[in-house]
Amino acid sequence: MPQLLQIRPESDGVAAGETGPRIEISSDFREFLQADSVEQLVRLTQEVLADPTYPTVRAWRKTGGKAVGCFPVYTPQELVHSFGMLPVAMHGGGENLEISRADAALGSFLCSISKSTLEMALTGLLDPFDAFVFPYICDVSRNLEGIFSRVLPQRASHMLHLPQNFTSPATIPFLVAEYRRLIEKLERVAGDRFSQENLRASLEVFNEQRALVDRLASLKRDAPWKVSLVEYYLLLRLGGLLPREVHIPLLRRALTELEARQQRNKDAIRVIVIGPFCEQPTLELLQLVEDVGCYVVGEELQMLHRWCPRIEPGADPLESLATSYVRTPVDIGVRSTPTTKGAAILSRVDDSKAQGVVFLTAKFCEPALEDVVLYRKALDRRGLPYLHMEFEEKSTTYEQARLQLETFVESILFD
Amino acid sequence: MITGGLDLGAGTVKGVLLEDGRRILATASLPSRGIPVQAARQVVDELGETANIAPAEVDYLCTTGFGRYMIPERNLQVSDFTSSARGAVFLFPKTHLVVDVGTQASRTMSISETGKVLKFKMNEKCAAGAGRFVERCSKYLQVPLEEMGPKALASQHPKLISSVCAVLAETEIINNVAEGVPLSDILMGVFLSLSQRAYSLMRYVGIQPEVTLVGGLVRDVGMVKALRDTVGMEVNVAPDAYYAAALGSAILGHSRLLKLRETPSDTGG
Amino acid sequence: MSDVASPAAAQGGASPTFLRDARGLQRKLVEEYYGRLAPSEKPHPPVAYMLVGGNLTEIVRAFGYDVVFPEIVALNCAIKHQSLENILHAESLGYGLDVCGYVKNDLGLQDLGGTTSFGQIPRPDLLVCSFSGCYIYVKWWEALAESYGAPLFMFDVPYMREEAPRKEDIDYLVSQLWEFVHLLEKRTGRTFDMDELKRVLAESRRAEDGWVEFLRAGRFRPSPIEAYFESIFYMFPINVLRGTPEAADFYGVVNEEVRARVKEGNYPLPEEKYRVLVEGVPPYTNYRTFWDFFRKWGAVSVVATYPKVGGLFDRGFRHDPARPFESIAEYSLGAYVNQSWPLRRQIIADYVKEYQVDAAVIHGIKSCRSFTAGQGDLRDWLIHERGLPTLYIESDHQDPRYFAPAQIKNRMDAFFESLEQRRAVAAAPGVAPA
């Protein structure tokens, strides 16, 4: 197994405020396309992530392209793509960003992704973007858009209302109209008219990406020893930073390589990781989960690319897009699914043949916190072991996390 | 067969020597003062002296506690939860719920008959929930640590602490002193606050008798009383429960050693 | 600054005077309400659980339901110092420290059997989730649906990002309302009676008129009412009893008294020194203490945003028997926290002008993101773009562990001290400070 991060029980730090070097990427993304192994691709991704100035977006702009920041989870990136603009996943500021202004504007008891996203807006790190879309996945994301509209008045920002009534026949027409509100703004940003034809093509591009992402997830589920969680995560994460047309061949090649990997199956317990559907844990934490003796065979990372399997463009692609949200089977914390929570977690456990569940919820992420209680009830009834831990985008000590994860593994292994 | 268990805690290092997984030969403890490795060496020496056993005679060494990775000679390391649970069951075989209150953390776990951890939970941040807080109060209130508990027992109307933060809690205590609240009530308030925090952890994992208290606070009669009152049931305590984690790791070391001897090809953890 | 010599002045004098008859009547209404809900031998009307923001009280009332608002039950618990026990219980069920205190209080209370000092809270026969202004509503009702197995109607209300709703919003809402009516017909076996709904709406409208008259009394100088602290008591009928004649009559009594106050010169404070706008949910667990911090400085809350969580009636909206479904749809959009930040800022700016506000106090709630996330930015905007002195303080609406009186008092003292100083300097330009 390639060792990606050299992690001792505790990771080494750098001085506060210090960030990695600025990375320059060519406008044709050849650095990625020329990577000759998964390891190299993943290492490059790691470097790109350490640079908070969005190197891939800057590269895209070199040829005059426009970019739209998409906050997780259900932002219809296809719409952005259909205008020929680059939809970029906004997944917070990562470990190296110092938060010093966002705290004051937002409040203290809020998740890190909201704070770091605002901090980036306030410190010019989001300058490479022309517009931002925030879905109504929670009150924080929603309110964040309201602050963006004040602090970045020269850029468009939009709050997309996501319906929570999934049974009314009026929901899909409403969501189509809701998408049209977004389209009005995107048209202004792009200086172009919306085209059904283009959207149809975009849907197909995303379908291809989704199919590959799905293949990767199946590999992780069926042969978790072939791809580490960190590799897996970085490959997905890259999908929100590069043009899809670039990510697709990269991912395809990576899959071929990974599927052929010869690797010994360790004696590790199979777990699913529930909760990080929006804010993302640090790489160290992800690695720690597997280091202590787990195989992660199911998770909620990078949901922005994964909330539905496939969208048939159909006669009215906009309606198809709306339908996909309303009918999506994915059951995460930012979607109303009364009375089915228990069944959902159990079927996920069964599908992945997991031996336990690790709830890894972002600190202060209330939707995730509330689901844990309902999930726990179902797991208790079934007698399945679980562990609940909170994480933050930024952390320097992993002692408590390690202690709890080790105990969890020991509690399953020892008799 | 002699196995050693070493618990490198945040505040104290504790050690136990165990014969055949059954008989405690020696126990020892020393404050870790930030350098647990040094303290651990001294604890090992002391154990050897007490039991009259040379280091080479120890067949297997298992470590636990936050410094469990710091001892290169160890044969195995286990987490604090796993080891305290084993120790608790050794002392009180009917234990189903273990409460471990140490220097910096309160932990609780529900366990099976064999001492296997079923569910566990530790205190989250923002809690004046463990031994260090008692130590600081002892300093502030100028009551020696050993006298905190006995003095608290005289309390008639314990004064609870509402602040969630240890620092702000200290201010609150000082305010109470200034307002003339009797010392015993303040002290009992400290222990009750600690036990209430432990209680909410216990409720999370599910309360089932018997409950056993382990860790440093087991030495404190005030804490024991407060916990009994808060939980409303009997709580097992024993002097050796102070060493529960070290004891448990020695026990785990023993069973690991047995397994190794059965299957010599396995090189062990 | 305050003189040590006069501790009475430091405490703000006697305890606050309330509207005499109105307060008594309000108590009676609350008592009767919970009394009516209490279990009894007689067959009980079915109970619908409802959320304050964007609620559908009128419709369920037209079907003969009793309405329970867990938010209001929770705040009643907090005022009576009973919230902590429920919260701790919810935490032991696994609800995290950072979950909304209302949710924890309610779920803890339910799990403990639903008994409060003011009555037994009945189990729901129907859960109506008006997703208006707060995402946690959705999560909360999911948990209730799971524990009670009662059917849940999800009423999805679009977030307001523009001054006026669009046609598609209203269409969406109206069709959901019809679906709701059909659900109620099925559950009760009654056919929908439009005339009954219109009757209820007419009562609502009457109550709304009265409520607005009360709120707008804050525009007088000095203000005869405490728009924040007193409203908390008078919000019960407008939210819980709306659509009944009792609610409408209640505001008649209230306004009668407000007029009497003006006539007798019986104001909330002997001297109104500062006219304050208050934004945010109150710290219910300590709200008297909080009030005293204002009174001490002669600060009167002349306008507040919190009383608008149940609807922005003072901005002109009314339920309308002539447009029953459309007006209910419009109502549901109008919860204060369902307004985007640009709209919220506009509302506040209008209030500042209309109510001649001298300063703003923002009270942030640690466990309520809907209201709180972005209040720091609001503070910044008020100070730097509007030039309004603004104080931000934080505690919790339900959890007394987060109300730190000494800290909050320190901030309030410093804030009003600085206002006083600046005012003194402005009034006496001849006196040069050191």
Add this chain to the structure above:
Amino acid sequence: MSGVVAGVDIGSTTAKCVVLGDDSRILGKSLSVVGIDIVKDAERALEAALADAHLSRSDVAFITGTGYGRYKVYFGQLVVTEISCHARGASFLFPGTRLVVDIGGQDTKAIRINEKGEVVDFAMNDKCAAGTGRFLDVCANALGYDVSEIGPLSLQARRAVKVTSTCTVFAESEVTSYVSRGKDPKDILAGLHASIANRTLSLMQRVGVEPEITFTGGVSQNQGMVRALHQRLGAPVNVSPLSQYLGALGAALHGRERLSGGAS
């Protein structure tokens, strides 16, 4: 009537008293640790400052109390919050001050003031004692140093360790975990100072960062903190040996105004 005034600042950690003469010259001052009997501590602080000034109680015309324990200064005639006092004290020493940063034992404040030394806006650390003087005390203790040593030591660091948690309660374990990983205490200290500076900056930004900046409170005696703030701000900060007394000084000045019937 004598114009001697005194200001007594009862903080969470220390009690300070300043006795001011007619000409606003400091005649005497005192600094002592606050114990559990605040009322007595206040008395003692005043007595000590009077002794320092060679004056007796009857020489003082007006006493103002401030700080966290201001309501316990029973012998005073006026109470003012430490926010107003630090503002006044800072602008007295450094008339160009527009922003005051006060880091004391238990809280941190950023106070924006106008040219007259009046408070325009202020912000305080919310919810907790993270990143305050107490935090540094605990860290110093964990490393086996006195607080007065850690600042100078941190200046000798080569590579600051990254510290994210400034929670006072968990500071100790975080610090020990770095030590156990073989980190140089100097580097750990530099990291701790940097992280507090960052937290402080966030507070300052709440009210608006505007030069001149005056650093007050006990922690301003710590050169490491002064440097860390300077670096994070990219601008110098005023400090004075009197910085820890600015609250008491401000209180005395407020008292002087009240005495002369000025605007207060």
